[in-house]
Amino acid sequence: MNSISLAGRAFIALFPLIFTQNLRAQNRRDTTNDKPRDTTALHEIVVKGHRQSSALTTATTNTLSGATLLQTRGATLGETLKSIPGLNSIQTGPSISKPVIHGLHSNRVLILNNGVRQEGQQWGSEHAPEIDPFTAQQITIIKGAASIRYGADALAGVVLLEPPALPTDKPLGGELNLVAASNGRMGATSGMLEGAPGGALEGLKWRAQGTLKRAGNFKTANYYLDNTALFEGDFSGTAAYERKRYGITVYYSQFNNKLGIFSGSHVGNETDLYTAFARAKPITPDVFSYGINRSYQQVYHDLLKLSAWYRFKNTSSLEFIFGRQKDLRKEYDVDLPYNPDPALAQLPQLSFQIKTHTADLIYHQPGNKKIDGMIGFSGSTQGNVFRGIRYLVPNFRNYSGGLFAIEKYHLNKLTLEAGLRYDYRWLRVYRRDDISLQVYDNTHTYNNITGTAGASWQISEALSLNANIGTAWRAPSVNELYIKGIHLSAASYELGDSSFHSERSVNSTLSLQYHTQKLHAQLDLYDNEINGFIYAKPALRTIQLVQGTFPLFIYTQENVRIRGLDAEISYALPAHLTWTGKASLVRAFNKTIHDYLVFMPADRYDNTLKYTQPRLKNAYISLQYLLVARQNRVPPNSDYVPPPPGYHLFNTGIGCALPLGKRLLDLNFSIDNLANKAYRDYLNRFRYYADDLGRNFILRTKMSF
Template identity: 40%
Template sequence: MNIRIVLLVCISCLMMHTSKAQSPQCQLILSGRIVDAATGLGVAHAQVLLREQQKTTQADSLGYFTLRDLCAGNLTLTTKHLNHEEKTEKIQLKTSLRNKIIYLTCHADTLHEVKIKRSKIHWEDVTVSNRIQGNDLFLSSGLSLGKALEKVNGVYSLSTGNAISKPVIRGMHSNRVLILNNGIRQEGQQWGNEHAPEIDPFMAKDIEVVKGAQSIRYGSDIIGGVILVNPKAMKDIAQGIQGEWNTALFRNGRSANTALMLEGRPQSIPGLSWRLQGSAKRSGNTQTPDYFLKNTGVKELNYSLSLAWQNAKQGLEVYHSYFSTDIGIFAGSHIGNLTDLYNAFEADCPLDSAGFSYTIAFPYQHIQHRLLKAVAWRQISPHAQLKFIYGLQQNRRQEFDKTLQTKKPDGTYEPALDFLLVTHHADLSLKHQWHKRIEGEIGLNGFFQTNRYFGNYFIPNVRKLQGGLFWVEKWHRNALSAEAGVRYDINTFQIWKWEQQTLISPSHSFHGPAATLAFRYQLPLLTLHLSMGTAWRAPYVNELYSDGVHHSAASYEIGDRRLTSERSYNTSFTVDINRKQFLDMEITGFYNYIKNYINLQPVMPATLTIRGAFPTFRYTQINALFSGIEMSASLKVYKDIRWNVKGNLTQAKDISNKKFIVGIPPARIETDLELPLYQRKGNELHWVSGISYTFRQNRVADSADYVPAPPAYLLCHTDLHSTWKLGRIKMLADVGVNNLLNTRYRDYMNRNRYFADELGRNVYVRFTFPFVLKS
């Protein structure tokens, strides 16, 4: 999973190794590595072409490539990569060449924050992050963002059924995890456990996860981590008109997902590029090994439009996206009180059962999310770039629940919950390089948000104003690099709420500093990362003012308006071992102390209502300690056969009450074997099979939850994926099975575990078909 490129240590590898034996004609091999000229790091996924013999291949994530079945002669070798200048060189091939090093230099405008033509420095990020892109991203297509992110070690998904899932980073989620959707903070009703991020995963070409409080640029409230979901950069769009068609079909739920993208760069208007993208999804009732889950269908329709213009000195970009979904809520999970919950839990099969259907009935969620983003940047000097980003988001969440209370006189039903959240962002930043060893960024973030509700009360109307100032600098010398950042934020909001017959409108104000410090030290075959940070988060309105029954949880939740902000002190240490292609291993230990952690704790007595007594929970502040380890390794077993293994363990302690915090993901170990079955002329066929074992969450007393944590489970999966070259087009396709053995299990992090089993066997077929309409 870890696709970060590694430092090449042996300059001696430059030496071309020439085999002595004379190879027969047209069976020669040219292999080697593509390396960044400035840093000596491998360049991932570059394309290598041999003009004369029309051979092409793509380098792997570490920059290694192999071209087979070559004929002897004078060849023109061209190497292309998005962020680097194209390079062409003549080589004379007499015998197989196995250690060819190709050096690429950076583009004037690269992915990296600061680019200086003279020094051409590409600085490795000091902080540690995990990325899903390219093939890995393809292998998660058709999944929701929350599920796709489970590919990252240490990330779990908090689900409500199969359709709603949100990422949990090192035991934290919702308001403690920030998601940046194409550079804009995603603002939905993220406080709710059953509110998934409103992002179309087909839009993304690169998903990056930064765990802990490492990234201070995006906000002070990054207690758990940041997830950056990005489409392909507009400047990387090639001349002409190209496109891509993606489809993913799943047997379980008879789900169809399809996405179409068109992008181009007209020759007549230099610097202009555009993109249109849309996706649709339809799925019906999903199936456990024994029964169908009634009302678990999903409908989704999304699109996005982008237009950008830029030259060497300045650029403008406008982006608009629309996301809409209807998600059926498993009928058996709607309960009136705790007795209903116990009855549902004890039944062998949900009392409310059905066969297959695409129909989405009550209860269901209807969500729409609109985003408008505009970016303007200008290179004000060779050493400084000024950038302005504006974002407008509108999030409408309606939750329909067929009850007596929501029936209108005309017989139709009003949404039980109905929220409209409107958010404006304005960010101004200056990226600069003071010195050849120091580069950084200073910025201002502004945020204005209003929340209104139209249905039943759950959280009040809110008007929120937030402002922040940050300053981050990176320094680098030989094997050591360091990054330090500080920021200060002010967060003020006013709420409007009825109390008995009076409308109250109190204001709240929070402010405070945040800081990070990170080091990266490069040793031969080993990289060490140390990061430390402190961040804070103001209580959210639901933690302050919620007061009511949570129907999916059969609990009565009470906010506390005296809550103060919580503060985290975060340390993490990573050892990254890299022995070329042979072994890539990463071990991380983290320690996150949170003062005044806002936690939902049970209180006595239960709340009496006409529907019965409800266990009652109140938002309380405790001191908490989150700690854990994450380990991943990829080992070359024999020839091109790779063995991958990863595992993680997180524990969360309530120090104030000397017990464990509930709702923390259990430990998990995953392993798989990757077998190349066929590799010829750019056509490849790989077979991956693996197992994943999730432990039982034992760190919670059985009495702390309505029902004990489900037992440990083992799942098997298998996947056959291929790359096919059709002329200039490279098509990806795969077919596979999840839960191969049709295992009956329940997952601790799925709210539906109270009511039903997880999905049974699921067979899928997926493909990505890029095409060129005009070049």
């Protein structure tokens, strides 16, 4: 609590310095000016039960949309979500990150991209989701076990990326987003065109979208990070035909990027490795460049979605979703393989190609004032082909299927919800014997039943309470079972264990919300018991190979308990000022060793003061103070490098929307790490070698037409 007091005192001290000229007596505020600016922003962050009747209404949910989402354009998905209490991002350098919900990430957090479960090599922290955030108009976070509706693996929660609804009454429209950032000299542009012809083609809708993004070497407060440039090119297209009783949609997207891996993470021998760990500044070239040299990773991801729905006369409906994904990832080491053929010498050291087919059939029950729900089936098949000069994970094939049902009962201000699901998974792995070189296979089968029960109580017009308890499970992934080798993008050597059994979780959440015209407060409490928790544990020794020396991580399975709270409070002060405070605390205990669990987020406190000018649309000025404490809750001698010191950052932003004829131009300028603070974040794997990012000036524009 001392940290919270420190953050509060810092902002109290800053009030007269920054906002003195704007403070003025105001005894009466008209309804129009009092409501939309800060209160609307809160609605964009916290939404409960906003989707359809079959959504998990008793789960804790948060939503990013509108102006709040605009202020994150150009960032990765993991960075985009960090403004929500309880969410962090786990990173491997400046350009690879993925969302963390209540301390859990990767295969424990499901990502649904336009209604399709995102599949790729999400093994560990060094494989970012293959998603273009520009395609989403709204991002919804479901915290807690959500396996009933969305399938196995949702131990921590679900991230739903939802595109804007297709137009119904305009022949042509669209938007253009432009982003420029000083750090990395990054530039991004994303454009979208859409229309509904009408007339003889009534019911036909379409959309086309594309994104280009490029950045050079990123910079810390004091030096450039060599070989951290990136290039990304994405596009997507949608066509739909809808009538009153039925509809069909076809969606295709392609994601392509090339990411450099920080050259300071590749070390020749053990002495140099530990010297690099202890060095305050890496000895890599301190220069800016857009060039991407070895080592780097190159990713191609294709997604095809076919969906259809039919509404019956009794208002019930049937929905079908089919998805096909192909994810190709190539990883190139810093050293060229020896081969007399120059073409073969340029091949990647590692190459994975995963093809996934998914199908969902969902029946939504007829609308009823008291009872509604859904039943459904989901199935998938997936195959991986590994090619490369080095071995890492074997080829595999898996099949899975699940049946589920969710029912809700509404009684005045009380909603009760319950669900049940059964899942089965079959996995066959094809391996080559190290000595005989003969190919053989191992088969694993997993099945489990999960359930959820919850209640939502609207205690008063301003006060509501949500409570939910759910079970979830997750079968071990292939890398946890069989990985053996150098993980280039993580700069580590990893070993799996084929004897692992499934993880089993019991997750309880409690959310209390209070909302009035001037005050919004939300407190979320959670308790997640996970038996058989699998993670890559630092072995505290190195592996020396011809390619270099790497820290060793061995996958292990233990019983853990993760508890914590997310808190948010926002209060409308006089003179169009709003103060928002957020706090996220995670306590993770390893019950097997009777000590703390490594690689959990540190305590995080966020205070923001925002001034809005009602005479200009969406006009605001904000100052944020972010305090991240040192992570002291780790076992002694449990990592190659102890947790870094805590840090505090100042971020600021200004924005407005200007009318240009019939069009609207949204402008947003922000400065991250205003004081150019040198720091290292505990959830960044490359904290072993270098600092995190320094000051960054970012300009974002959005033109709608």
